[in-house]
Amino acid sequence: MILLARELAGRMRALVAIESEIADATHRQEEEQAIRELEEKRSTQIRSFTRDELLVIQTVMNVGRCERGYRYYANSERPDYYEIIHLPVELNEHELMQKYSYYLLHRTESELADAIECYTAVSEQLKEGMAILKI
Numbered sequence: 001m002i003l004l005a006r007e008l009a010g011r012m013r014a015l016v017a018i019e020s021e022i023a024d025a026t027h028r029q030e031e032e033q034a035i036r037e038l039e040e041k042r043s044t045q046i047r048s049f050t051r052d053e054l055l056v057i058q059t060v061m062n063v064g065r066c067e068r069g070y071r072y073y074a075n076s077e078r079p080d081y082y083e084i085i086h087l088p089v090e091l092n093e094h095e096l097m098q099k100y101s102y103y104l105l106h107r108t109e110s111e112l113a114d115a116i117e118c119y120t121a122v123s124e125q126l127k128e129g130m131a132i133l134k135i
Contacts, residue, residue, distance in 0.1 A: 001055075001056060001059065001094075001097040001098070001101060002093045002094055002097050002133065004052065004053065004056050005056045005059075005060055005097065005133060005135055006135055008053055008056055008057065009130065009135045011045075011049070011053075012057060012060065012126050012130065012135075014045065015042070015045060015046070015057075015122065015123075015126065016122075016123045016126055016127060018038065018041055018042045018045060019042065019122060019123040020123065021038055022035065022038045022039060022042065025038060042117075043117055046113055046116050046117050047113055047117075049113070050109070051108070051109035051112065054109060054112035054113055054116065055101060055104055055105070055107075055112060056097075056101075057112075057116060057126070058101075058104055058107075058112055058115060058116060059097055059100045059101040059104060059129075060125075060126060060129035060130060060133060060135070061116070061119075061122065061125040061126055061129055062100035062101075062104075062125075062129070063096050063097070063100050063128075063129040063132055063133060064124070064125035064126060064127065064128030064129030064130070064131075064132060065121075065125045065128070065129075066100065067087070067089055067096065067128075067129075067132050068084050068085065068086065068087055068128060068132070069084070069085035069086075069087050084128065089132055093133045093134065096132070096133060097133070
């Protein structure tokens with residue numbers, strides 16, 4: 001599974017890039033149509049992955065979400081909403097992928113794609129998961 005993750009690294013980075021474009025367009029308050037087109041492009045990109053690729057992407061996201069600690073700030077005075085607490089990772093890449101894909105193995109392609117598509121922190125979790133797994 002880690003080998004497929006390494007093969008998908010470029011496509012995962014492309015997914016992160018399109019989400020950055022969407023965030024920038026929203027921040028600049030561009031036209032709704034332009035943002036909608038970017039969101040459709042993101043959706044098409046997610047739907048182009050196979051079930052196995054979606055499983056790997058969801059697993060990398062889970063590693064990114066669960067293997068680090070987070071400190072959230074509720075007040076609006078902080079420009080960043082959260083801080084990542086870099087905890088030591090004790091498992092190797094293969095063990096992490098196995099641990100975080102355990103329950104995902106029973107999901108269909110559609111369920112995996114829907115879960116990734118509707119989630120708003122895909123970029124954040126993918127970047128962190130890729131950093132942890134050294135992809």
